[in-house]
Amino acid sequence: MTDNQPQPVANNSGKWQSGSDVFATWRDDVLTGQPPTLYRVGEGELSQIEIGPKLVTLFGGAPGAGKTAFTMQCVVDGLRLNPELRWCVCNIEMPPSVLLDRQLARLSGIDAESIRYRRLDGNHADRLDQALNTLEAIADRLCFVRPPFDLANIAAACDAFGADVLTLDYIQRITPPGQHGDRRGSVDATMNYLRQFADAGVAVVVVAAVSRQKDKQGRSSYAGDSLSLASFRESSELEFGADDAFILAPDANDAETVHMKHLKARHTQPRDVLLRFDRQRQSFTPTTATPPAKPDGKLQAALANLWNQTEAAPDDDNSGGEQ
């Protein structure tokens, strides 16, 4: 050894980890370790959504855009696709019975209004039975948090139930511990705590209301092309704390088409997904179809109309749900 060679620096403080220690464990993990656990929550392009331990997945959208419908679809299909999974739902706006009504509509193919008003008869019996059986089969792995909707109570519910996944709908209405001055401070704090829940090994799915943004005409709007990461900026922590952030933006020209914009992807390439939202059955289906452009003239409008009628034909019998 020559005098010029650097001497190893003693690490007595415990405040840093040497690169060579990190390298050794990291190399073993690359060569023989497991890929990250991800829970599949849907078919086709929906299977690309990353929900899993240590991840916070954020869904935003304007009021009525379908955030609750979409995330509850992920809950039910996630439980169906992952037989060991346990999922805890904290919904501040709707009671469990209403959330289940809507999933019953989706799974049975019976419109949500008939289910809401209990206008059910013998014609619905088979579809109803099948969908009820589907929901019954997952019911013991699903729980709904009871009020109060504060983080301490939510954490206690998750621990007691042994939840692998937590869905919070929606974050702006959840109270974090302590005093935080304004709403922004409170949402920042909640997101910080949720990040810690995720780091402890729970998959966290967060629903967030978004703020209006200026559209191309300078008007304050929820229009799809004006919604962006900035829409979450009531709290910058929402955007920074999430691993993935999506916004559900209904198409301006076609109410059934919803653009799921993948605005942030911490670990992958962002991939937008085009969805068809059947509101009557509260059901989202990925579609590869290009959303129809707004027709410019009368002839184009007539053609578009004809085209829509042709496309609608196969579903017209409303014969089935998503068993």
Ligand SMILES: Nc1ncnc2c1ncn2[C@@H]1O[C@H](COP(=O)(O)OP(=O)(O)OP(=O)(O)O)[C@@H](O)[C@H]1O
């Ligand atoms: N029976 C029904 N028939 C048709 N549409 C319905 C029916 N019930 C609800 N809807 C529509 O489905 C959508 C439900 O959306 P959802 O509650 O998931 O939206 P959201 O983004 O969570 O809204 P919010 O922010 O207001 O909670 C709304 O647009 C609502 O108008």
